[in-house]
Amino acid sequence: MAANGDQQARQTGVRRTVSRTLVVLAGMFVFAFALVPLYDVFCQVTGLNGKTSGSAQSLVHADMDTTRTITVQFITRGSPGLPWKLETDTRQLRVHPGESREVVFRFRNQGEGPSLARAVPSVSPSEASLHLRKITCFCFQEQRLAGGERLEAPLVFQLTPDLPDDIKTVTLVYTLYPVEQTLARRYLGFISEGDQA
């Protein structure tokens, strides 16, 4: 074989290998970002990350299953850097699957100025999130409260009768988060050093 032809064959070989690896590279980079929506869909279908629906759901009309009683617990949490309080008097409820109940929560802005916040729900065990329906919830939108303002807001929910038998207790956690994720605020906060709390 002529050494020259050989050289050429190697060159084309190298070029082919490089372009193929570049395609794989680009594919994997896109794949990494595609995993984000895939993960969300996966979790929505399986309820794996304990997130509940972000908008109002209708009641499922079914007979109440009075043979079972489930304990539903409510936990509320604030965030550092947000002078808000979220409370409820109902720490715990005993409900039958199929029954719909209302719980009242109280928001209070203890800061001076107005601010925006949102209560983000999480359910555990996560399997229960597929069977928890919220007919009304303050968590569907963000809240704006002036300094010192209070707000009472209801949660109306139902555990559907197909809740798996092994679930006896469902815990619903609401965490308050400040809503301030705009570009300008981030940088202003950064400069005024107030953001790192």
Place this chain on the structure above:
Amino acid sequence: MASHLPPKPTAQYEETAGGGLAAGAPHAPRGMMRWLLTTNHKEIGTLYLIFSLTMFFIGGIFAMVIRAELFQPGLQLVQPEFFNQMTTMHGLIMVFGAVMPAFVGLANWMVPLQIGAPDMALPRLNNFSFWLLPVAFLMLLSTLVMPGGAPDFGWTFYAPLSTTYAPPSTTFFIFSLHLAGISSILGAINIIATILNLRAPGMRMMDMPLFVWTWLITAFLLIAVMPVLAGVITMMLLDINFGTSFFNAAGGGDPVLFQHLFWFFGHPEVYIMILPAFGIVSVIIPTFARKRLFGYASMVYATASIAILSFLVWAHHMFVVGLPLVAELFFMYSTMLIAVPTGVKVFNWITTLFRGSISFEPPMLFALAFVVLFTIGGFSGLMLAISPADFQYHDTYFVVAHFHYVLVPGAVFAIMAGVYYWLPKWTGHYPHLRLSQWHFWLSVIGVNLTFFPMHFAGLAGMPRRIPDYALQFADFNMVTSLGAFLFGASQLLFVAVVILCIRGGEKAPARAWEGGEDLEWSVPSPAPLHTFETPPDFKPQQH
């Protein structure tokens, strides 16, 4: 010990078969510019190795700070914030700055020599991928003096620690990791292109030395997961600076998603750090056992299966985040499955040794220590893979013991074995025997004193990444710290050996080790700048 070693091969019965002995290129630039602009695979390999050694010492100094603080309970030397920066920087520098570049350096030097190629397939890209590294790591190190300090969220940079609660320097950390990632990707492309296209005529894939095979598979792993790492840190960047909420629960994101993405990269990454080590050990053991490697084909298949399985086990790092039962079980069993091909490898090394005529030159000492100590790390990995047990072990020093056993007497010892093995080829001199033996024995003792007690501390419940601890852990920690100082100090011997070896020493013939059969032993020692400009005659051995 020296007296038991067989005589070194003498130059008389050696001849140089390899391709041209061309003198250095006539118009090569000199001085600094020569190193800045070089496209020669041997010079670039040397640069990588020097860079890696430098990072090994910088990361090592951080480890010494950590161990000095943990020498006694209580806070003595550093503030907790700085302690966290030390653990983070130590991990990042050792993984991305020391271990990975060392393997790339060895690949640059040895892959072309082992397959009979004149150079890497893409020499200029090679230069570029090296010089990205000093830039990346200077930037990373500079975060130490920035206001707010260096990254302090651990080498795994879990969100939201690394986003919502991160120091301002995090953007620099992201940028430097991007650069290091691009460097690895370019290196991987180059290695794949070289191995697939530049083999000596007549060398089939199944004739390649195992170091070449394991690097080929590693390079594919790099191509597959480095873009995922790039994706994750890009999402962090967007969350931090542009108000997106990939990992921010307040905005509808999910911090657990970060862990899934990170470990989808992270677990293959740990194999990226060990597969080339398997390759090095698989070429050294046959040389000094004077036998063919037992089960060559099964070694190749085992390496490939480990690589494929490594994509299916990532959540064994996340057993306690609240996975559903099926996922716990799936990841438990898939993780245990990886132990099977790994076991095949250990079996093959031991069988290669069986009835070999073994001699214990420094490279062999390190390779044998690798087999024993890496296996200990594999066993602790299996214990961690038992999901219900991991609820107890997770985030304790037991995990720290596990991954240091696989990475220090595992990956790092293999790198040192490789360096001792190929130093005669690089410099033309044998490394100083007595000093090498001292280096080996002090390292083995130091490593075990450092990391073995961590198992006990972890089982007793000592959490990882803390600057202070309960009194009951004091004894274990004192032993660990003493071991760490010993290990750290003995690495100065390694530097001494390398420098002495470059300066002079016993002359090495082309085939520096009697049992060395691969192509690199057919070119003179030291290897001239240009080798195999005409492809060598390759006669396949029967594996």
